[in-house]
Amino acid sequence: MTTTAHIRYLQRQAIDVARWDACIERSANRLIYGFHFYLDHLTSGQWAALVLEDYKAVMPLTWRRKWGVTYLCQPAFTQQTGIFFTEPISHDSINSFLGILTRHYRFAEIYLNYASGLPTLRIHDNLILPLERPYPQLEARYKKDLVRNLRLAARSGLTYTPDIDLDTAIEAYRSQYAARHPAIRPEDYSRFRKLCLHLQPKGQLILRAAFAGDQLQATALLVRDASRLYLLQSTTLPAGRMTGANHFLIDQLIREWAGSGLTLDFEGSDIRGIAYFYANFGALREPYFFYRHNHLPWPWRLLKS
Structure with missing residues (x-):
């Protein structure tokens, strides 16, 4: 079981891109959308990450800022991101990653890859x-x-x-x-x-x-x-x-x-x-998953409900 204590939140400049890409390369659920060059190009470097231990699993967090609020959203031409892992992870581990998101982002609408979803999430078709x-x-x-x-x-x-x-x-x-x-x-x-x-x-x-x-x-x-x-x-x-x-x-x-x-x-x-x-x-x-949370203050919460 993964605990949140083992997961670090890193800004883009703190990410070791060699270790990051090595994790994506070795991942059983490797997708090109997870490599740092893909994220850098399509977000202009506006992404952070969650990293499990020594890059055993990673999750890119692609963000924008509007009205002073930083939120997660899916970049164009990037169908699915989510958690990429070199060893199988449990639903508890996925929940640990997602739980940390709420500490840093009050609003999120992102797509999790085909191997990092939960039964409670909305399914999309690929x-x-x-x-x-x-x-x-x-x-x-x-x-x-x-x-x-x-x-x-x-x-x-x-x-x-x-x-x-x-x-x-x-x-x-x-x-x-x-x-x-x-x-x-x-x-x-x-x-x-x-x-x-x-x-x-x-x-x-x-x-x-x-x-x-x-x-x-x-x-x-x-x-x-x-x-x-x-x-x-x-x-x-x-x-x-x-x-x-x-x-x-x-x-x-x-x-x-x-x-x-x-x-x-x-x-x-x-x-x-x-x-x-x-x-x-x-x-x-090959289904993938939509994840959303809305912890915006009122009345913005109503605008995004």
Whole structure:
């Protein structure tokens, strides 16, 4: 059992990033969102942490400040954080981490990763597809609806290409989905772009597109680590909705990375239609958790109730 006495609260500048990243690297529930460079880029360094003993388990605390109140919130393009651990932790240990949050932050709305939740917390859906098998075996699990849409795409003469630049992919996503994601601010896109530029020379940024002739139909922006491909932005242009471009693009990604041993992380979704789309590829459900507390003084408590 973990006691709160063994958990330290550290500001960003006090964190030993080498030990931090080593903990994330060794974690059974490793996700790219937990590495210090990812957090630094997408929060501009505005994060603190809870650290168990000598970095045996860590929990990033991504914060903002408004009206003089510092609170926890989830950064854009960071689906889930929570506790990352090198040895299994119990529900009591998770409660110990969460209990400390209330000492430092009066308000919190964050997402805990798939392995650090509690039965009492609200569940959100993520879908993943392990890519250990050869493509024919993965394709054999495709649903009938998907197979029909791939036939449509084949008749549309689509081509799959890596010849797309970063700004084209990001702007396609923003132009199509900004209204759907109003909480993503212009500065969030700027920070995300800088993260991608950091990852690109390391071979961790993957950009793919579907074209019909010279007309862009769909784009996919992924980042990768040692175990996963994260589909951070998937965009279908208006013309691509008539050609099955997104079905084609995801199928080609699976074909390209089949047998790699990586896991394709679709990053969602709670939206029924999107979840159905990814499930058609044989994706598996991997839930994560929403954590919230509100200890704000009145009347702010009412505003955030």
